[in-house]
Amino acid sequence: MSDANPAQSRDAEYLAKLQDYYADWKSIPSYAALCEVFGIASKSWVKAILDRLGEAGFLERTPDGMWIPTRQFFARPLAESSVPAGMPVTVSETQGEYFVIDEMLIDTPSKTTLITVKGDSMMNAGIHDGDVAVVEKRNLANVGDIVVAIVDNEFTLKTLDKERGKFVLRPENPAYPVIRPQGTLEIFGVLVGLIRKYRK
Amino acid sequence: MSDANPAQSRDAEYLAKLQDYYADWKSIPSYAALCEVFGIASKSWVKAILDRLGEAGFLERTPDGMWIPTRQFFARPLAESSVPAGMPVTVSETQGEYFVIDEMLIDTPSKTTLITVKGDSMMNAGIHDGDVAVVEKRNLANVGDIVVAIVDNEFTLKTLDKERGKFVLRPENPAYPVIRPQGTLEIFGVLVGLIRKYRK
DNA sequence: TATCGTAAAGAACGGGCGTTCTGTTGTCAA
């Protein structure tokens, strides 16, 4: 039985070196290369280290046996605004360099598009002019979803709703009218995320 | 000489599949595994594809020969919702306005923190409960900036304003009172971005 | 002094991986 405490022994050093390497190369190298990275000479010990880091939850393996980093490997400081304590601002010194916002918002890159929002018709849903919508392309959506539809050859972002058995597009701003498409409603994609950048 | 046009042939499909795979596993698999991913049967053709994607700038190799993604690999196409024309939905061929979300929102990783927003006191600024605020840590801000301040040992997100020569924190929701701190106002950071994720 | 346990070193091995070469198929132009 080891002490089961993950990154408290010398493994913490090895983890740090691995994180630095990964920041440079975005991959976990072969055991032979890891010998150089870690500064040790035996592949078997490298394997032992990686096995422990795996058990500790920093690494896992693909179905075909490759080592890959886990979410914990990137461990960003994400504070909750409710945290009461004095100054939890530690924000993890040094090797960060890798916010995985992308991963948070995007599941299937090939089906995801970014669209800049124009106008204030979705104001009350907290979607403003200039925001960037993260849209997953598909043509099926549920009532209540915010969708990107194609109306008059333009993209439009609205809430999908149903009125007397027919689909309609409802803006989230009383100043705009509900869109009741005649014929079929062409849905381009579904809103899965939103990004806003404040000018510096 | 090939036509030198990168992701315009069928390679675009292969790139998309690779991107999706990478989103799942954060690694580029062996040629054998790539055969399954791409749906082809010959390793030599897989190598040819990766070589071309490498030339096109989507992949590169580590010193020891492993394939790794480049920045371009993570770039997403950005469309403007105003685009009027027929169907420019072609995912903007070639390099039109690609960008990477992380880079867009974060200038200096070491000074940037993510904070989950609690409550609806900034409702009218389009900032909702559960949104993630991208905050750049510094203690100087201008009137009008949205800042994270420390009040009563808690983070609070408010607009910085001035009243009769003194700084105050103004919520963007009439149901909440303006905060008029006695003594100094401790500013933790300035809001530079906002992220929202819609449940699937 | 003897006995552990930890932290490695080092050898040995079998298989999988990347590479290269050679075929095969379909399509289009001339």
Next chain:
DNA sequence: TTGACAACAGAACGCCCGTTCTTTACGATA
């Protein structure tokens, strides 16, 4: 109908990679 080319398929090979086993060094413990 021929030829050229693109898009793969398939085999063959040598080396490197991951795994396992054995051995060494060293500090703590008793």
